[in-house]
Amino acid sequence: MTHFESELAALKQKLLLMASHAESAVNNAIKALVDRDDDLARKVAEDDDKIDHLEQEVDAACIALLAKAPLATQLRLITSAMKIARDLERVGDEATTIARRSLDLSQEPQLKAYVDIPRMATMAMAMLNDALGAFVNGDTARARAVIPRDKDVDQLNKQLYRELASFMIEKPTTITRCLNLMTISKALERIADHAKNVAEDVVYLYEARDIRHLGATAA
Amino acid sequence: MTHFESELAALKQKLLLMASHAESAVNNAIKALVDRDDDLARKVAEDDDKIDHLEQEVDAACIALLAKAPLATQLRLITSAMKIARDLERVGDEATTIARRSLDLSQEPQLKAYVDIPRMATMAMAMLNDALGAFVNGDTARARAVIPRDKDVDQLNKQLYRELASFMIEKPTTITRCLNLMTISKALERIADHAKNVAEDVVYLYEARDIRHLGATAA
Numbered sequence A, B: 001m002t003h004f005e006s007e008l009a010a011l012k013q014k015l016l017l018m019a020s021h022a023e024s025a026v027n028n029a030i031k032a033l034v035d036r037d038d039d040l041a042r043k044v045a046e047d048d049d050k051i052d053h054l055e056q057e058v059d060a061a062c063i064a065l066l067a068k069a070p071l072a073t074q075l076r077l078i079t080s081a082m083k084i085a086r087d088l089e090r091v092g093d094e095a096t097t098i099a100r101r102s103l104d105l106s107q108e109p110q111l112k113a114y115v116d117i118p119r120m121a122t123m124a125m126a127m128l129n130d131a132l133g134a135f136v137n138g139d140t141a142r143a144r145a146v147i148p149r150d151k152d153v154d155q156l157n158k159q160l161y162r163e164l165a166s167f168m169i170e171k172p173t174t175i176t177r178c179l180n181l182m183t184i185s186k187a188l189e190r191i192a193d194h195a196k197n198v199a200e201d202v203v204y205l206y207e208a209r210d211i212r213h214l215g216a217t218a219a
Helices: A003-035 A038-066 A072-105 A116-137 A140-146 A149-170 A172-207 B003-035 B038-066 B072-105 B116-137 B140-146 B149-170 B172-207
Strands: none
Touching (some): A003 A116, A072 A172, A116 A140, A140 A172, A172 B149, B072 B172, B116 B172
């Protein structure tokens, strides 16, 4: 392995470290919501700094590497790393949103047992996990399989939005809580979007094909 | 001007073309909302494709240029261009969201005259315009001045959110309309976020300093 190659490998490692922070953030935010654990929710919001700083480190490493990268595949790896880092940073932001809304929600009695939200979280996190696994192993089939699953999360978010909107109309005293749950559901929908972006970047990285905006069937 | 420099200039032009499409999209979406103009709202949603494709063109041009860029300043211009393109693409998405919600809103009687939303739109679009102007002229003072204004748009969004939440509680028949207005307000808040991102990229581009996540005073 040349020095340049080991620097690229270190870049990948840093991206995976970022990914593990982002994943923990979302998992902890959902756990804080379900368990009504305010300390955990506050911790998620505080720890978002770490993810933000990792993004800056990834970017700085990318710029340093770009100047030395002779091959198109290396350039693609570096620019993809920057994009993936941005998406992971946003996943961290969404985790913070979930954590903040969980804090609001734990001020009032729980509306009902949460079923759909943990389910959406599981789906979104599995997408992110698969996209990152595909990145590590260069497995574009696995990356491609992530993309259509975004629609399922969108559907669940829309369904939950409608249910919560109806619930509000029936019981206006629940409006604040329903709004917080809508925001959390939307945050999960965005996390799935970011996972899809990462999957598209992985396909681009290994196949040199831009598959964004093609729609589920064409992709 | 060398061939490489003229390619960089063409890249900047393409980014500005993208910016003008994104700006028109937001302006038209707000116009569609205020004038209850469904045709215009539909046009905004349809035209989002153009912005998406421009982002892909910018990315492809960046990758081609990166391989040939010898200087750190050029590398920064190219990677900044990719980031700015991503932000503009998202501005287009938010415009589409506004347009879609405007279509929903025009199915029902108007709740009241829209005051805060056009005001937020004006603020967010002025931020974007200044950030892009700073990009064109290498004016980092102008870019830095954009950043704290994001907080004002955030404040307006939060205020509107609270007002609409109270309004819903008083008059549950307005819930669907209030939810649509909340989504539009949130979309404008995100557009201001993207403008702030662009401003931060411009500072980074011309000063080689990463000022993200420093907070308003430090920046």
